[in-house]
Amino acid sequence: MDKIAVLIPCFNESQTIEKVVSDWKRELPEAVIYVYDNNSSDNTADLATKAGAVVRHEYSQGKGNVIRRMFREIDAQCYIMVDGDDTYPAEYGKQMANLVLKKRTDMVVGDRLSSTYFDENKRPFHNFGNCIVRGSINRLFKTDIRDIMTGYRAFSYLFVKSFPVLSKGFEIETEMTIHAVDKNMRIENVIIEYRDRPEGSESKLNTYSDGFKVLKTIGKLYKNYHPLGFFGRISTILILASALLFLPIAIKFLQTGFVPNFPTLIVSGFIAVTAIISYFAGLILETLTEKERQEFEFRLQVIENLEKSIKNIDFK
Incomplete structure (x- = not known):
């Protein structure tokens, strides 16, 4: 069992993956860095290997499918999930890991929306969508999580091995949040700095279709849980x-x-x-x-x- 496992799902992140892996090796040298390549058409996997990550592959397309594979295959006392696009600074990793390892927190949420997200993110509909999703879940499930759709989180072994991954795509973060709230797991928010993607790096999110999927997921999970x-x-x-x-x-x-x-x-x-x-x-x-x-x-x-x-x- 690893003490800390850093999980990085990737799809065509050749511009940033080397820096992301290097940053995490510097900030958490005791952690094992796992990069799961999801059918990238560029050299993401080769660059991650070169940077010192353990590279594995998931051939079913979609972030939810990648997370399912990661959670099944890796055993660790603490898991840190982060995107490979260099939008989340690794400097907060130790603080988030300590909350899991020392305070036995089940899920630590990297809160972008309370810091620089609305300034850095250049896609206004994403900003609006995040507010709608956050308001809907906090109202329906009577909780106070500050960032529902962040891809920067830390988990305990207990959460990872008890979480049934049902979503195939980007709605996975919403599913994680609602599962933790419904099962009365310990959740903490850590305010993090957010930086937009570097020039030339493109988001894989489709504002409208993925936004609709997230809202549909909220309705489905509300029906199932309440x-x-x-x-x-x-x-x-x-x-x-x-x-x-x-x-x-x-x-x-x-x-x-x-x-x-x-x-x-x-x-x-x-x-x-x-x-x-x-x-x-x-x-x-x-x-x-x-x-x-x-x-x-x-x-x-x-x-x-x-x-x-x-x-x-x-x-x-």
Whole structure:
């Protein structure tokens, strides 16, 4: 088991990867630097090897697929995840690692949005999107994480081995955040400096399509983690719609004693029944979700015992 593993997912980062690896070797000489190349068409892998990184490959395209491979293959007491585009300074790595190793923090979030991100980032829609995502998650999940989509994080062994990676692309950071919040894991924010990509280096993010995927992921995870809240909101909307259709008919009936629009009354009734079904579906799923949380706590104990066993193995 490594003490600290620095995980760098890469796709066509030949302009910056040597500097990123060198910076991390200087700041954390005790760490093992892993670069996972994701079908790069340039010489990213060769340059990373030259700089002294352990280079491996993931052939399924997408950042989520790379993170899944990293988390499966690497055992470490502390994991630091960082992008290969040289936007995140390595100087904060030791502070983040100490929070995991000494304070047993499960996830440390490198907070760009509280420092230089909005000045350095030249893509205004990315800035706007980050604010929407942060506000949505903090409101829906009742938390206070300052940067949801940052690619600069540190993790404990417990988090990495208990995190089910479902996303294939850039929405992976959102999934990590919500998993940590829902499972009541210890989270800390570290304010970091952010610098924009150097000239000639291009972002792989598509503002609109990837932004839509992130918002879709938030909705899906909210449904999975808080089904009563999700289906309860749907039920409320349906009840209001049913009431709006039923109210004029009820008023007319009280005035004349006749039902003027039977089709509207029938539709209103069906909508009300659907609202009731939606609410009870959420109630049942909420019970199952609570049961899953209890089982997750038992799985954490198994992972903790496995970590202790690995630490005690003599590989000589």
